[in-house]
Amino acid sequence: GAVVSQHPSRVICKSGTSVKIECRSLDFQATTMFWYRQFPKQSLMLMATSNEGSKATYEQGVEKDKFLINHASLTLSTLTVTSAHPEDSSFYICSAQWASGRPDTQYFGPGTRLTVL
């Protein structure tokens, strides 16, 4: 149990376009989902915390108008990178907390590799 999926797994786009990444909890309801960014050979950096039905909480330095997060249901959160630029190229990973399970354990999705040309 506690499976988290992400789609797409890999995306290449042109500079200036927008890209949407989906994060789904497949077999559990997630009260909270988190979005992280990971540059090559670096750690995971928290971008934002997403709660179902409310606005996301962004970490300092993360532009909320550039990284749009929508958490429409207990099983789906989306991250849209708007007007993407080459410096946005990174590995984006979501995680979800299981509402009925251990309240603090985070289950990670497989990640989305974004390359902006």
Next chain:
Amino acid sequence: GENVEQHPSTLSVQEGDSAVIKCTYSDSASNYFPWYKQELGKRPQLIIDIRSNVGEKKDQRIAVTLNKTAKHFSLHITETQPEDSAVYFCAASIGQAGTALIFGKGTTLSVSS
């Protein structure tokens, strides 16, 4: 702000030896400390975690110890195997459990046979 320091950044051991990775955290309110293993290009996998009401936890070859007073926790892997080679991240909850995690910078463990 909150910070998690992790050492060493790289660790090379011979198969069968033990490996120890240490982390310190700054937020005294943190009460949940997971360890993740990440292979290249893949998602982080939870390998063990500990909560502040416990000083030590063991799961087969893996153990974690926590010293709340000193604000540090460690991962111990015994009888290492080549398949243990990966990047290991420690993390601490930002404040109470159920909130976001702040990660250490990672330790690249290489186990040679």
